[in-house]
Amino acid sequence: MKTRMLTALVTTATATALLAACSGGTKSASGAGGSKTLTLASVDQGSIEDVVKAFEKANPGVKVRYTTSGADQYQQQIRTQLASGTAPDVMSVWPGNGNPGATHVLAKPGYLRDLSDQPWAAKMPAAIKSVAQYEGKTYNAIFGQNGIGAVYNEQALKKAGLTPPDTWTKLLAFCRDAKAKGTPAFALGNQDNWVTQLVLYALVATTVYGPDRNFDQKMQAGRATFAKSEWATALDKYLTMEKTGCFQKNPLGTNYEASQQLAATGKTLGIVQGNWVIALLKGKNPEGTFTLKALPATDTPSQTLIPAAAGAGYGVNAKAKNPELALKFVKFVMSPQGMNLFVKKQGGLPSLPDTGYRADASLTELSAFITANRTVPFMDQLWPNAKVQQTMLSGLQEIFSDQSTPEELLKDMDSDYQAGS
Known part of the structure; x- marks a missing residue:
């Protein structure tokens, strides 16, 4: 997630997990x-x-x-x-x-x-x-x-004089500050469609499951949908990050391998990925230090959850x-x-x-979240069929290329989910 990996996750990324690796x-x-x-x-x-x-x-x-x-x-x-x-x-x-x-x-x-x-x-x-x-x-x-979260390049953070944000408001400010310094906050390799889900999953964990840990059971019982839930909020936040300049230019023209290179060499301050990417970043920059942190989606840090599975x-x-x-x-x-x-x-x-x-010290926060039961499974692992995720991945690429809308994507995901196994 590797994961699908995410599962994407990772993992995954995974995917990559997931959720996953590149180049064969x-x-x-x-x-x-x-x-x-x-x-x-x-x-x-x-x-x-x-x-x-x-x-x-x-x-x-x-x-x-x-x-x-x-x-x-x-x-x-x-x-x-x-x-x-x-x-x-x-x-x-x-x-x-x-x-x-x-x-x-x-x-x-x-x-x-x-x-x-x-x-x-x-x-x-x-x-x-x-x-x-x-x-x-x-x-x-x-x-x-x-787990899926923001993996930061510690040396790049220090050079930029910035620290990892723990609230949504601080996250957007972090992105603006990073962009102003000429170093985008996060690398995003959406040319590989499995990568598209990771930022969304990181946001969904808090926006959807923070207020309702039983969301999956409600979906299975037909009492909830993607379109009429906080999935819409999470997707809006994903696009807000894009509009704010949280990612490098042209994520759709950047593949997973290239996104690793950006984060490993400090051309971005980090990458939203599964923890599996840390080994790959170290391979590209053995002298680098990389740390996974939760990606905040609200202004209350205690509400933040991490996708971990x-x-x-x-x-x-x-x-x-x-x-x-x-x-x-x-x-x-x-x-x-x-x-x-x-x-x-x-x-x-x-x-x-x-x-x-x-x-590893890079996973201190992930370990703490797992111990404190502040995690939720990779979302796709509990879906009734593989088509839901495939629709989501292709739909996210279409949204980033202005060929679709969040409303259309969530409606299509609901149709595939309701088709069952």
């Missing part, structure tokens, strides 16, 4: 086939590499052939590969039901192996287990929790050519060693307790 490629091992060769497709670029190396080291003779790609590209390809029998043994899978690569979407037609018998499955917290399962069975090895995990192909090695890899991912490797590299938090992991 194949990192290899030995030739295909053979009982000691595992095939893997991942969106965790920047972190899967270390996990693969550790897995191969722990299993002498085993080789992993893997590819990495961005969330959009990955989600377009994985269903086709599964349907044609060409999918890898292990693949990235998002929680819940919000996008084409999500747990429900892939488990329903029988593409994923049931992982309920794996020892880690019973240990997952209830909130994470609920989005890792389909019809009571676990299909997704979710190793981390992700299970990030993308890994599923096993029901027709894996090497099922034993696939299960072994997933078990490693869910071990303290594998989980900590992932979350340390991604700047995330482990999904299971007692891993001995110490959160």
Whole structure:
């Protein structure tokens, strides 16, 4: 969110999570086939590499052939590969039901192996287990929790003489001040459509769920809609940020990779993204310090919530050519060693307790919000079908290009939501 990743989130971004990574490629091992060769497709670029190396080291003779790609590209390809029998043994899978690569979407037609018998499955917290399962069975090895917020470049902030805002009014002032100094507040890579949701999700968390934690249940019962709710307020605030100059010029002409470069090098003061982006920013600027903060949507700081939820995990192909090695890899991912490797590299938090992991200082505020129950799930994870999110993503791009309106978008999202699963 990576996420869709967001799920976008992240995650996600995710997406990327979500909710997700950019630029793809194949990192290899030995030739295909053979009982000691595992095939893997991942969106965790920047972190899967270390996990693969550790897995191969722990299993002498085993080789992993893997590819990495961005969330959009990955989600377009994985269903086709599964349907044609060409999918890898292990693949990235998002929680819940919000996008084409999500747990429900892939488990329903029988593409994923049931992982309920794996020892880690019973240990997952209830909130994470609920989005890792389909019809009571676990299909997704979710190793981390992700959050969406404003990730600031501390050196750029210091140079600009500005501090992260904690209210909506201060946020707009922060954007105006940053623009006046020639350094926009946030990079926004809306050329990649999954990125469009992240600012909106960060605002929806507070505007929609702050006053009504039961909003999802009301939507499911038909007692609430996107169009006639605070979703309209959040979308208006998103566009207000754009009009105020919170983002660099031409977000639609900027992709995810380019937005990272802007934030990492101090051409913007930060980026609204999932915590997974921190590792990528550090990769582009090893000397930089990056910190995730909540993106405020009201003038009462105590009301602010953060979207935080299970990030993308890994599923096993029901027709894996090497099922034993696939299960072994997933078990490693869910071990303290594998989980900590992932979350340390991604700047995330482990999904299971007692891993001995110490959160990076960049996530101090996210950890505090999770502990204080000031978080809400990535919105799409609880939607009845993947079409709602796809409509939202394309609609947001159309709004940014003046081809649609907020009213039209929310109306279309309501139509897709009411169509059910």
